[in-house]
Amino acid sequence: MKEIRNLINITDLTLEEIDGLIDVANDIVENHEAYEDICAHKKLATLFFEPSTRTRLSFEAAMLELGGSVLGFSEASSSSAAKGESVSDTIQTVGCYADIIAMRHPKEGAPIVGARRTTVPIINGGDGGHFHPTQTLTDLLTIKRKKGRLDNMTVGLCGDLKFGRTVHSLIEAMLRYENVKFVLISPQELQVPDYIKERLNEEGADWKEVETLEEAMSELDILYMTRIQRERFFNEEDYIRLKDSFILDLKKLETAKEDLVIMHPLPRVNEISTEVDDDPRACYFFQALCGKHIRMALILFLLGIKREA
Ligand code: CP
Numbered sequence: 001m002k003e004i005r006n007l008i009n010i011t012d013l014t015l016e017e018i019d020g021l022i023d024v025a026n027d028i029v030e031n032h033e034a035y036e037d038i039c040a041h042k043k044l045a046t047l048f049f050e051p052s053t054r055t056r057l058s059f060e061a062a063m064l065e066l067g068g069s070v071l072g073f074s075e076a077s078s079s080s081a082a083k084g085e086s087v088s089d090t091i092q093t094v095g096c097y098a099d100i101i102a103m104r105h106p107k108e109g110a111p112i113v114g115a116r117r118t119t120v121p122i123i124n125g126g127d128g129g130h131f132h133p134t135q136t137l138t139d140l141l142t143i144k145r146k147k148g149r150l151d152n153m154t155v156g157l158c159g160d161l162k163f164g165r166t167v168h169s170l171i172e173a174m175l176r177y178e179n180v181k182f183v184l185i186s187p188q189e190l191q192v193p194d195y196i197k198e199r200l201n202e203e204g205a206d207w208k209e210v211e212t213l214e215e216a217m218s219e220l221d222i223l224y225m226t227r228i229q230r231e232r233f234f235n236e237e238d239y240i241r242l243k244d245s246f247i248l249d250l251k252k253l254e255t256a257k258e259d260l261v262i263m264h265p266l267p268r269v270n271e272i273s274t275e276v277d278d279d280p281r282a283c284y285f286f287q288a289l290c291g292k293h294i295r296m297a298l299i300l301f302l303l304g305i306k307r308e309a
Helices: 015-030 054-065 087-094 110-115 133-147 165-174 194-202 213-219 236-242 274-278 284-303
Strands: 043-048 069-073 100-105 122-127 153-158 180-185 206-210 222-225 261-263
Touching (some): 015 133, 043 087, 054 100, 054 122, 054 133, 054 284, 087 100, 087 110, 100 110, 110 122, 122 133, 133 222, 133 261, 153 165, 165 180, 165 194, 180 213, 261 284
Parallel strands (some): 043 069, 043 100, 100 122, 153 180, 180 206, 222 261
């Protein structure tokens, strides 16, 4: 029987597999016509129990551009979850209708529970404050396209590092490349969770924590900004106190390297001033485009479909 592959955590993929996805994503751009009907008669279900713009729509655009079709829901309230149906029953049902499922859920671990109840591949499009592996693939493709490498660099991660699942997945991924230094920029209350610090130490990574962007700016090759995750705070007062902890503007970029790559998984709230958008170092909308290309490659990989030579 064919082995079913899921993507729940970025560590479900080997480095060779990630390199392969990046190669296919680049080939898709160079040879777009070769991929136009490659997923004909295949269906992707997008089950989003939490809001999304980029992840859901880039998955849907990816499948449509591969010649497949899409079905699904964009909020729990329009599915039978609103009547009390469990995640595993929903997944088991949708597995009867679709060839592959991309899902987002507010509860950590929900995609694993779902994957146990179906024989179609499950892709985690974000589970609570836990992981967001397809954002990480997006980020790796963006860095590779902009820098030409994924090793030998200093990466600054700034903002809500406690609840920011994209940060947790990206650190886990970049720990696997040689000589990557991490500068973690956050208020004390929003530092990365202890298990991420343990992973950094286990891998012998060079990392430090600072509380201002100014302290870190001049040494960074990548600056990964994140939003303060309002929806994960227990009380609104804490959110209001911390929400404008970091606002990147042109003044703060004065000491930055000329080839700095500024990234953000988006959505942005206040943390990057719009005046930065026209700076050639601002890559966050390019990053959103990379998200579609890498998700096309991922769908093909999980469905076991290759372009004919
Ligand atoms: N980056 C990201 O996950 O964006 P969405 O929440 O819009 O999907």
